[in-house]
Amino acid sequence: xxxxxxxxxxxxxxxxxxxxxxxxxxxxxxxxxxxxxxxxxxxxxxxxxxxxxxxxxxxxxxxxxxxxxxxxxxxxxxxxxxxxxxxxxxxxxxxxxxxxxxxxxxxxxxxxxxxxxxxxxxxxxxxxxxxxxxxxxxxxxxxxxxxxxxxxxxxxxxxxxxxxxxxxxxxxxxxxxxxxxxxxxxxxxxxxxxxxxxxxxxxxxxxxxxxxxxxxxxxxxxxxxxxxxxxxxxxxxxxxxxxxxxxxxxxxxxxxxxxxxxxxxxxxxxxxxxxxxxxxxxxxxxxxxxxxxxxxxxxxxxxxxxxxxxxxxxxxxxxxxxxxxxxxxxxxxxxxxxxxxxxxxxxxxxxxxxxxxxxxxxxxxxxxxxxxxxxxxxxxxxxxxxxxxxxxxxxxxxxxxxxxxxxxxxxxxxxxxxxxxxxxxxxxxxxxxxxxxxxxxxxxxxxxxxxxxxxxxxxxxxxxxxxxxxxxxxxxxxxxxxxxxxxxxxxxxxxxxxxxxxxxxxxxxxxxxxxxxxxxxxxxxxxxxxxxxxxxxxxxxxxxxxxxxxxxxxxxxxxxxxxxxxxxxxxxxxxxxxxxxxxxxxxxxxxxx
Numbered sequence: 230x231x232x233x234x235x236x237x238x239x240x241x242x243x244x245x246x247x248x249x250x251x252x253x254x255x256x257x258x259x260x261x262x263x264x265x266x267x268x269x270x271x272x273x274x275x276x277x278x279x280x281x282x283x284x285x286x287x288x289x290x291x292x293x294x295x296x297x298x299x300x301x302x303x304x305x306x307x308x309x310x311x312x313x314x315x316x317x318x319x320x321x322x323x324x325x326x327x328x329x330x331x332x333x334x335x336x337x338x339x340x341x342x343x344x345x346x347x348x349x350x351x352x353x354x355x356x357x358x359x360x361x362x363x364x365x366x367x368x369x370x371x372x373x374x375x376x377x378x379x380x381x382x383x384x385x386x387x388x389x390x391x392x393x394x395x396x397x398x399x400x401x402x403x404x405x406x407x408x409x410x411x412x413x414x415x416x417x418x419x420x421x422x423x424x425x426x427x428x429x430x431x432x433x434x435x436x437x438x439x440x441x442x443x444x445x446x447x448x449x450x451x452x453x454x455x456x457x458x459x460x461x462x463x464x465x466x467x468x469x470x471x472x473x474x475x476x477x478x479x480x481x482x483x484x485x486x487x488x489x490x491x492x493x494x495x496x497x498x499x500x501x502x503x504x505x506x507x508x509x510x511x512x513x514x515x516x517x518x519x520x521x522x523x524x525x526x527x528x529x530x531x532x533x534x535x536x537x538x539x540x541x542x543x544x545x546x547x548x549x550x551x552x553x554x555x556x557x558x559x560x561x562x563x564x565x566x567x568x569x570x571x572x573x574x575x576x577x578x579x580x581x582x583x584x585x586x587x588x589x590x591x592x593x594x595x596x597x598x599x600x601x602x603x604x605x606x607x608x609x610x611x612x613x614x615x616x617x618x619x620x621x622x623x624x625x626x627x628x629x630x631x632x633x634x635x636x637x638x639x640x641x642x643x644x645x646x647x648x649x650x651x652x653x654x655x656x657x658x659x660x661x662x663x664x665x666x667x668x669x670x671x672x673x674x675x676x677x678x679x680x681x682x683x684x685x686x687x688x689x690x691x692x693x694x695x696x697x698x699x700x701x702x703x704x705x706x707x708x709x710x711x712x713x714x715x716x717x718x719x720x721x722x723x724x725x726x727x728x729x730x731x732x733x734x735x736x737x738x739x740x741x742x743x744x745x746x747x748x749x750x751x752x753x754x755x756x757x758x759x760x761x762x763x764x765x766x767x768x769x770x771x772x773x774x775x776x777x778x779x780x781x782x783x784x785x786x787x788x789x790x791x792x793x794x795x796x797x798x799x800x801x802x803x804x805x806x807x808x809x810x811x812x813x814x815x816x817x818x819x820x821x822x
Contacts, residue, residue: 249279267296299330352663368398382629384414410539427567449816458530462493462542468714475602477506479801518546525552538562563740565589579746599750602800612723624701629658631707646769655685698722711744723782750794
């Protein structure tokens, strides 16, 4: 068998057809005669990975790296294979060798930076991107640098990088949407400034892609069964599914049918469960925004629901292109989309009281008493008791980007008010040793004693993550960007949460008032402080009464389960009612030409 007899396209076709064993056998025969064929070794690694023979797959991937020398294309290909095998350090080496061999190649640099960022090597991602910025003058490099900086809790620095980059690349859409998303974490930005970041994106879309609503064929019958299109990259084990599932599960099927557009081809057991609620499930991962909008129009979607806002891999351009007669944003993002084609945003009167309209390009639809309904994980462990004579442990499991200097300063006051108490912080970013050290320095700078601090990496399994609450007595919410799932999970695990009520518009926005609506929904508004002094006093008072704390721990899950926060049928009725009202408004509007 000659080297030329190995056809990469044919091998790829075999793998896509599920013939991985046949591909492996063909490659094995070839490699016996041509052991120094780097391409064949890489293909063998891919075939073995399909066969779940990961150790052998990793061997051949490493072999391909050795044979490839400094061939950049081969190194990048093997790096992708190693990343798929979760050999993250080895993959990084392959990408780095490729980048050294061809430093001006944008695609190679992006492959390296994406790998570092997505695998949690945030400090390396930020420093590598900073270096690459000096060598490759393209907007994708500072964009990835800003992602890494924000995830490290350095949102203000990310804002500077994005502002400088937009001055150099005006009108760049990815930079503009990233700047809007990052603004939610910037403590120094006033709420109207944050709003302007989002409105800038909407104006940019209108300038770059002017569009008007097409003549929709949807029947204008106000009370007929509606087709609801849900668009998200996170229809899997992800925070948003804890909240959208209640509507999908309990919606009246005689009144609505649900069509899901999954824009990321990653599926798991949660995906499988969500699919049972949908009348149609489309894998939209390979569609661009125009194709997605066209597909939704062909599917005769009546109301399109965006669950992403400006989060990574969002589809706001599809909404700008008018995917459906009625378009709304819900829950997956704590701010306005800024896109005029999005008609409505579903909130409540606590998160967005009257006057919040000034900070939204959408019409605000309030579904009181709470715009969220939490579906607890079925695998949640039972609540465990805490030792009554141990030091009180405060905890925050929020995204590191949400832990700003004002929150740290207030947490220091709480620790000072409760002698011998401890603070536990856990989040994904702390998997990076460099990030852990940076956070320690920040906390120490605010006076947090290092001997009373514990930084934890999160377990990968949800059940194990929730078990960590057995080490926590009281959860401390973040501000000005509150937690959502972290608050719900803490409450479900019997841990009271202390939150700060953010100011209403125009001085504050939705992100700082989610704690208020969640704690109000479970009947615990007394844990919400109106001022930082109140916050510190509430935390200290809870810590001072260990008997009451133990009682709360034993009863809180039942209280949450019986509350409006977990009442799926009632929520589905409220949510469906809001959608129906939006539909009736469209039906009553002027006919289209």
